[in-house]
Every structure is written in C-alpha cells, then in structure tokens.
Amino acid sequence: xxxxxxxxxxxxxxxxxxxxxxxxxxxxxxxxxxxxxxxxxxxxxxxxxxxxxxxxxxxxxxxxxxxxxxxxxxxxxxxxxxxxxxxxxxxxxxxxxxxxxxxxxxxxxxxxxxxxxxxxxxxxxxxxxxxxxxxxxxxxxxxxxxxxxxxxxxxxxxxxxxxxxxxxxxxxxxxxxxxxxxxxxxxxxxxxxxxxxxxxxxxxxxxxxxxxxxxxxxxxxxxxxxxxxxxxxxxxxxxxxxxxxxxxxxxxxxxxxxxxxxxxxxxxxxxxxxxxxxxxxxxxxxxxxxxxxxxxxxx
Ligand code: R5P
Numbered sequence: 001x002x003x004x005x006x007x008x009x010x011x012x013x014x015x016x017x018x019x020x021x022x023x024x025x026x027x028x029x030x031x032x033x034x035x036x037x038x039x040x041x042x043x044x045x046x047x048x049x050x051x052x053x054x055x056x057x058x059x060x061x062x063x064x065x066x067x068x069x070x071x072x073x074x075x076x077x078x079x080x081x082x083x084x085x086x087x088x089x090x091x092x093x094x095x096x097x098x099x100x101x102x103x104x105x106x107x108x109x110x111x112x113x114x115x116x117x118x119x120x121x122x123x124x125x126x127x128x129x130x131x132x133x134x135x136x137x138x139x140x141x142x143x144x145x146x147x148x149x150x151x152x153x154x155x156x157x158x159x160x161x162x163x164x165x166x167x168x169x170x171x172x173x174x175x176x177x178x179x180x181x182x183x184x185x186x187x188x189x190x191x192x193x194x195x196x197x198x199x200x201x202x203x204x205x206x207x208x209x210x211x212x213x214x215x216x217x218x219x220x221x222x223x224x225x226x227x228x229x230x231x232x233x234x235x236x237x238x239x240x241x242x243x244x245x246x247x248x249x250x251x252x253x254x255x256x257x258x259x260x261x262x263x264x265x266x267x268x269x270x271x272x273x274x275x276x277x278x279x280x281x282x283x284x285x286x287x288x289x290x291x292x293x294x295x296x297x298x299x
Contacts, residue, residue, distance in 0.1 A: 002026075004295065005048055007076075009057035009068060015089070015272060015284060016056040022288035028053070032068050042071040049080035052295055054087055055119070060251050060274050062092035066114070073118045083120040083298070087291060089273035089283070090249045094128035095221075112138030121298060123291055125273050125283060126220055126248050130171050144294040148248045148271050148283055149175065153182035155269065155281045156216060160244055164213040166190065168231040175248070176218045186210070190231060197224060214266065215243035222247035222270070225256035232263050242266045250276035 004025040008016035010032055020027045028046040035041050053076045057069055073084045093111040096104075112135075115122065121142040127135055135143045156163055156179070165187035167176035173189045180187035188210070215235055217228055228245050235243055242264050250257075250270035257278065260268055272279040 003051050003082075004054060005046065005051045005081075006054045006056060007044075007072060009055060009065060009072070011275060012056045012058060014275065015058075015287075018282075018284040019054075019056065019087070019288050019291065022284060023292055025054075026051075030072065032072065040068045040071055042068065042075050044072075044075055044079060048076055051081055052299075053081045053084045054291065054295075055084065056087045058090045058274050059088045059092040060090050060249070062111075069115075070118050084118075085121040085123065085291075085295065086115065086119040087123045087287070089125045089287070090251070091122075091124040091127040094132070095130070097128075097131045108132060109138050113140070116140040121294065123287075123294055125271070125287070126175065128171075128220055129174075142294070142298055144290055146283070146286055146290045147178065148273075148281070148286075149178035149182055151271065151281050151283055151286060152218070152246060152248070153179045156183045156185065156244075156246075160214050160216055162213045163216045163244075164188065164210040166215050166217050166231065166235070166243070168217060168219055168227045172219050175220055179218055185216075186213075190234075211239060213241075215240050217243050217245045219247050221249045221251050222260070222268075223251040223253050223256065225252065225260040228260055229263055232265065236264070244269065246270070246281075247278075248273060250274045250278050252276060252278075 005028045006016050006020045006025055007028045007030050031043040033041050055072060057065055076084050093108045096107040116139050122139055123144045125146045126148050132138055135145055163185045165176050165180045165185050167173050167189040176187050176189060217231055222228055244266045245268045247270045268278045269280045270276055270278040271281040271283050
C-alpha cells in the first residue's frame with residue numbers, strides 16, 4: 001500500500017519493519033528522543049503529506065510512551081497526513097475496568113478517551129476484554145481487534161504432544177476455548193481469587209483424567225506471573241507433568257520471567273506483541289492482513 005507510511009516508536013522497530021515489508025509500505029524517518037531535561041522531542045524527516053500514517057507502539061509501561069505518541073500524531077497532522085492510526089499490539093489499562101476500591105477511577109475508560117482524542121483509529125491484539133465487552137465501549141474511534149488464537153493453536157499443534165489446555169481463571173476461558181477448538185485439544189478452566197497484586201489463589205483442579213498429557217497454560221497477560229505460578233503449584237501437587245506456559249502478552253513485571261522459569265516449567269512462550277526473549281509466536285502476518293483491511297475499509 002503506497003500511501004501508507006509506518007512510524008516506529010522506540011523499541012518497536014523489528015515489528016514495524018516486518019509489517020512494512022508485508023504491506024509493501026514505506027517506513028518514515030522520525031527523531032523521537034528526550035531533551036536533556038527529560039521533555040520529549042519529535043522531528044519528522046520524511047514527506048508525509050496526503051499519506052496514512054501508522055504509528056507502531058506497544059503499550060506496556062504506557063505512561064512514558066503516551067506523550068511521544070501524542071506529539072507525533074499532532075506533528076503528522078500539522079504536516080498534512082490524511083489520518084493517523086495507532087497499532088498498539090498490547091493495550092494497557094484494560095484491566096482497570098471497574099472501581100475495585102472506593103476512591104479509584106475507571107482508568108481503562110480515561111485512557112481510551114485520551115487516545116481517542118488524538119488518533120483516528122486503533123488496532124490491537126486481544127485486549128483484556130472482561131467487564132468491558134467491546135473496545136468501542138472505551139475507544140470512540142474506529143478500532144480493530146486481532147486475535148492470536150489461530151497462531152497459538154498452530155504453535156501448539158507443531159510443538160506439544162498430547163496437550164491439555166488449562167485456563168487459570170474464568171477470564172481466560174475466552175482465549176483457552178478459542179485455542180483449544182483450533183488445536184483440537186481438551187481444556188479445563190480453573191477458578192482464581194486475587195487477594196492483591198502479588199497474591200493469587202487458584203482452585204485445585206480436577207486433573208486426574210489428564211495425568212498423561214502435557215499441560216499447556218494459556219492466558220492473555222503474564223504480568224507478575226503469580227497467576228501462572230500458583231496454577232503450576234497445583235498442577236505439580238496433582239502429579240502432572242511440567243507445563244508449557246503460553247501468554248499472548250509478555251508484560252513480565254520486574255523479575256517475573258525468571259521466577260516463572262525457576263518453577264520447573266517445560267517452556268514459557270509468548271507472542272511478539274511485546275518484544276521479549278520468550279517471543280516464539282509471530283503475529284506479524286495476521287497483523288499485516290488485518291491492518292490492511294482496517295485501513296482499506298476506512299478510506
Ligand atoms: C487477568 O485476569 C488476566 O487474564 C491475567 O490472568 C492476569 O493479568 C495475569 O496477571 P499476573 O501475571 O500478574 O498474575
């Protein structure tokens with residue numbers, strides 16, 4: 001697509017290059033850096049007039065990223081782009097979808113409203129849709145949600161013998177079900193009670209029927225990894241094999257990745273929505289197709 005120009009925000013170059021090649025699109029040259037005092041500096045060095053700009057920025061640790069995206073979008077519009085779209089493979093704040101304690105705000109809505117003010121459309125991968133049923137409830141701009149289930153199930157079929165898919169909590173059912181169906185594998189969904197950021201309790205699973213299978217834990221986000229680790233503890237107690245852990249989004253807060261690897265897991269595998277050593281499932285093909293459809297529809 002000739003009239004599309006990609007811009008990579010810092011740290012997103014690998015994915016941006018893949019998408020641009022697959023979509024036969026140009027990559028724009030922009031300087032995105034900090035002044036010595038910590039303020040953001042943006043300069044666009046490519047002609048962007050009458051083009052559709054696609055900004056690629058995954059949004060884990062989002063607070064630092066949002067202002068450069070805002071400045072880039074505003075500058076592009078000043079320079080005459082037709083539209084600015086944001087490709088955010090991981091979308092932050094989606095878990096803050098209700099008031100959990102008095103005095104809090106629903107930051108998923110605030111964040112959605114904020115982004116909707118300065119880009120013309122957003123494309124993301126499996127956002128955490130739980131109490132919020134559709135992205136349009138919080139993003140008031142055209143949006144597209146890409147699903148990783150197909151690629152995950154292909155990976156499982158190619159790499160795991162005799163798998164049983166395990167969802168650690170009710171919220172994971174949507175992903176586990178979609179993957180299990182495509183991978184033609186059985187699945188179980190467990191019950192989780194979260195007592196705090198780092199304290200989760202998982203119900204003891206009915207796993208006796210699955211002792212000779214390879215457990216494959218599937219969740220959308222691995223953040224502190226406590227959900228996975230607590231599940232693994234129960235599987236071990238029930239005498240199951242070391243599991244393969246699959247997360248769509250490799251958030252891995254602090255040393256969560258190391259802690260998870262130390263839990264006698266078979267493997268930890270994620271999709272490339274957030275650059276991380278565990279990335280083994282490439283979503284760039286499905287992304288390129290969906291971004292192409294999304295922009296063509298809006299033209
Ligand atoms: C929450 O419901 C999500 O689907 C994940 O289970 C959760 O975000 C994982 O978080 P953590 O790795 O911190 O336990």
